[in-house]
Structure formats: structure tokens, C-alpha cells
Amino acid sequence: MTVDLRSDTVTKPTPGMLEAMFSAKVGDDVFGEDEAINELEQKAAAMFGMEAGLFCPSGTMTNQLAIKCFTQPLDELICDHTAHVYRYEGGGIAFNSAVSTRLLNGYRGIITPEMIEPEINAENIHYPHTSLVVLENTSNRGGGSCYTLDQIKAIAQLCKSKGLKFHLDGARIFNALAYTGDSAAEYGKYFDGISVCLSKGLGAPVGSVLLADAPTIKYARRVRKVLGGGMRQAGFLAAAGSYALDHHVERLKIDHAHAQILADQLNQCSWVSNVLPVETNIILFDTVEPAAAVSEKLAEHGIKAMPTDKHRIRFVLHLDVHPEQVEYMVKVLGAM
Numbered sequence: 391m392t393v394d395l396r397s398d399t400v401t402k403p404t405p406g407m408l409e410a411m412f413s414a415k416v417g418d419d420v421f422g423e424d425e426a427i428n429e430l431e432q433k434a435a436a437m438f439g440m441e442a443g444l445f446c447p448s449g450t451m452t453n454q455l456a457i458k459c460f461t462q463p464l465d466e467l468i469c470d471h472t473a474h475v476y477r478y479e480g481g482g483i484a485f486n487s488a489v490s491t492r493l494l495n496g497y498r499g500i501i502t503p504e505m506i507e508p509e510i511n512a513e514n515i516h517y518p519h520t521s522l523v524v525l526e527n528t529s530n531r532g533g534g535s536c537y538t539l540d541q542i543k544a545i546a547q548l549c550k551s552k553g554l555k556f557h558l559d560g561a562r563i564f565n566a567l568a569y570t571g572d573s574a575a576e577y578g579k580y581f582d583g584i585s586v587c588l589s590k591g592l593g594a595p596v597g598s599v600l601l602a603d604a605p606t607i608k609y610a611r612r613v614r615k616v617l618g619g620g621m622r623q624a625g626f627l628a629a630a631g632s633y634a635l636d637h638h639v640e641r642l643k644i645d646h647a648h649a650q651i652l653a654d655q656l657n658q659c660s661w662v663s664n665v666l667p668v669e670t671n672i673i674l675f676d677t678v679e680p681a682a683a684v685s686e687k688l689a690e691h692g693i694k695a696m697p698t699d700k701h702r703i704r705f706v707l708h709l710d711v712h713p714e715q716v717e718y719m720v721k722v723l724g725a726m
């Protein structure tokens with residue numbers, strides 16, 4: 391048996407999703423004529439109480455477009471030091487937007503108004519102009535940790551009072567909502583921009599949607615075109631995204647339950663020194679032996695997992711991990 395826990399991006403389209411893709415009503419999206427894309431953008435925007443959406447090839451692009459829309463060159467944005475926008479988008483903040491980054495030491499990727507406020511620069515010719523705060527929910531490097539709505543409200547309030555824009559990297563926002571029970575529609579009230587990833591736990595092959603007000607999306611569409619992201623009959627991909635929003639949101643709870651089962655098992659393993667608290671579909675755990683050696687051992691049993699540090703391994707649950715595979719893993723982990 392093989393189990394691929396390297397990432398929730400490894401999922402393949404389900405038969406139902408493939409059917410939806412085959413029957414998509416497409417057209418030239420650069421002319422605004424792709425029905426499947428228009429439907430996805432409107433559906434996602436409505437879910438989050440936002441005015442408009444923009445379908446993009448990746449979450450990197452939706453985040454980078456948001457940063458471009460919400461800043462001017464010589465500005466500074468504030469985010470946690472583990473943030474995807476800073477660590478895993480190739481330095482795009484500086485390259486695309488000519489913006490500098492103020493990093494915070496959050497707790498498992500979660501930052502607070504108390505951390506943010508002292509880092510907002512005063513108006514002074516020496517300082518970059520602080521214009522944007524970026525949150526990541528769930529936090530990837532934080533091990534799938536979530537914000538409460540109260541935490542988000544408090545940061546939104548601070549941003550408003552200081553004239554800052556507020557963007558959410560919601561690559562795994564539906565995992566966060568499944569955990570907290572908050573409604574997506576509430577989120578639109580607090581953020582200026584939201585990135586929603588369709589190809590992580592939701593299981594679509596490609597794509598993310600950027601959500602914001604209509605003028606912001608109009609400008610983001612322009613920048614997407616400049617970057618070569620104006621796709622034509624991409625409705626075949628958007629249809630997979632719509633299908634995922636309709637059919638794969640509820641089931642995220644299953645991934646979370648699977649993660650709990652595996653974390654409970656890991657907590658009983660003598661070769662594991664620490665398991666971080668599990669909230670959603672990501673497990674981070676520390677190993678006594680070097681992580682590279684442990685991941686090789688796991689691979690011998692058909693279990694693919696990624697070391698994220700010298701003594702740390704990450705498991706990510708997703709819709710292509712079935713109960714039989716979780717059962718198998720419990721046995722393998724227990725016997726190692």
C-alpha cells in the first residue's frame with residue numbers, strides 16, 4: 391500500500407469532478423466569455439461576501455496580485471516570519487511590488503494586534519510606508535493552526551484605524567472554517583482581499599481565486615494579464631474548482647479526523663519526541679533520529695512524507711487518503 395502525505399496538492403480529480411470538467415461551458419476568458427470561469431468567480435465571491443473574484447493558475451499568483459493591488463512601491467507589509475507570501479513565493483513581494491517586508495514572530499504562524507501595532511511605521515522620510523497586513527489561515531508552517539474570528543476582527547479593526555489594507559492567504563481557509571465553525575460569509579467583512587486555493591484539500595487540479603471588491607479585481611485582472619496569466623478556455627479547470635466548492639468542503643472534516651488518529655498514534659511512538667497540536671489536516675512532529683532517516687524508513691513502507699526540518703516531519707491529509715490507508719499507517723507507525 392502507498393500513502394502520499396507530502397502535501398494536499400497531490401490529489402487527483404475524482405470521477406465526478408472529471409465529468410464536471412468535460413461538460414464545462416467555456417469561451418475566451420480574456421474576452422470575459424468563459425461561463426464556467428464567470429460562475430466560479432461569482433460563486434466564490436458570494437460564499438465569502440465579497441463583490442468579485444478572479445480565477446488564477448496558482449495561490450502564489452492570487453497572493454502576489456493582492457500585494458500588488460494593496461501597496462505602492464516603497465511600501466512595507468507586515469506578516470509572520472513563516473508566511474507563504476514571504477518564504478515560498480520566491481521573493482515576489484520585492485520583485486513584483488517593490489515592497490519590503492516586516493516579519494513578526496507569531497505563535498505557530500498566528501499573529502496578534504499587539505505584535506502588529508508596534509511594527510507599523512510612523513510617517514517619516516526614513517521609513518518605508520506600512521500599508522498592508524497579511525494573515526495566513528490556516529498557517530502551513532504553524533502546522534495547520536487557525537485564527538478565531540475574534541482574533542481576525544481585532545486585527546481588522548487595527549488595520550482600519552491605521553489605514554492599512556488587510557489580506558488573507560486562505561490557501562486552506564476551508565480547513566480553518568471546518569475547525570472553527572465560522573461562516574465564510576463573515577470573512578468578507580474583515581478582509582480587503584482573500585486568496586482561496588482550489589487545488590489543496592479541495593482537490594481541484596489547478597487554481598486559486600482572488601476575492602475583493604470590484605475595482606480591486608478589475609485592476610488585479612489587468613496585472614494578471616501583464617504577468618501572462620490571461621487564460622482562454624480555462625473554464626475546464628474552473629469547472630473543477632466549482633465542483634470542489636460544491637462537493638469537497640463538507641468532507642474536510644474527514645481529513646481532520648484522520649489527522650487526529652495519526653497524531654494520537656504518533657504520540658505513543660518512542661521514536662517521536664514531540665507532536666505539535668493538531669487542529670486541521672496538517673501534522674508536524676519531531677523525530678529522535680534525523681528526519682531524513684525516518685522519512686526513508688517510512689518510504690520503505692510506501693509512506694511518502696516530507697521533512698520540514700532536521701528533526702521534523704510533516705504529514706498532510708487530503709481527499710485521496712482513505713480510511714484503509716489511515717488504518718494501515720497506524721499499524722506501520724506503531725511497529726516502527
Ligand SMILES: *Cc1c(COP(=O)(O)O)cnc(C)c1O
Binds near residue numbers: 447448451474475
Ligand atoms: C500552497 C499555498 C499557497 C499557494 O501555492 P501555489 O502552489 O502557488 O498554489 C499559498 N499559501 C499557502 C499557505 C500555501 O500552503
